[in-house]
Amino acid sequence: MSGEAPERPEPARSRSQRRIDALAKLRSQIDLWVASADELGGAYLVPLSYYWDDSTLTIATPRASRTARNLVRAGWARVALGPTRDVVIIEGPLEAIPIGADARLEDAHAQATGFDPRTLAEQYVYLQITPHNIQAWREANELEDRQLMRRGAWLD
């Protein structure tokens, strides 16, 4: 956003192409950026690994961490896949799933992220995000039409 244009900027992608690209990125990447905030409006930001099951994102973080406390309080997450010149930003409600509640999800998360919170001494919680809004853009010429999903519905 607001960034330097490449020497030969690619033409802006259609919404349907961005949807294809965003889903491919969700399937192929391991980490995303998670923004959260406390009830006083203090913002927080960390990278975390995720599992994407083709309709929801699941992250795991210590139950006592700032991210877990902030997200559970808000019941809503805003996360981003990079890099900054090929972003996918996802917002949606989240559900906290305690360890032991969904073995299939826990196995899939461990497989996707390479770490298994069930094996750790610290108590973790799974946070499952259902995308309601998705945006995707590369350079400034893609800021228009960056909204791919609104209130859970694809726009293309």
Add this chain to the structure above:
Amino acid sequence: MSGEAPERPEPARSRSQRRIDALAKLRSQIDLWVASADELGGAYLVPLSYYWDDSTLTIATPRASRTARNLVRAGWARVALGPTRDVVIIEGPLEAIPIGADARLEDAHAQATGFDPRTLAEQYVYLQITPHNIQAWREANELEDRQLMRRGAWLD
């Protein structure tokens, strides 16, 4: 964080090496991730271009944007340079600088980011962040000693 270990993980870097690497990254990158929150605790996250002058980070964003309103309200920013397996996270107080107040800064920002808010119809504001806390890590083996600067002082 909490991610899959590479096949042959690099040994964890020393704090002094991370300081060198973090400063090199600040000088060589163009974009970062900016987290912010409103007074109700609603988190926001966008990528923005920045200018690094070897002691402060300057970003520019529309004065009416969520990011500008959130950051000016909070007087504090948390930003991150990626990628997610080589992060530098910076927190610190910020100062809002209106357009026209510092021509040298405005020139340097335009040069570094490739866009010049002075030329745009929409009213922008510069936000200058002074690092108070800096963290840097690559893989899980670098989570220890990730704090490089605390309250403005380098720890190495």
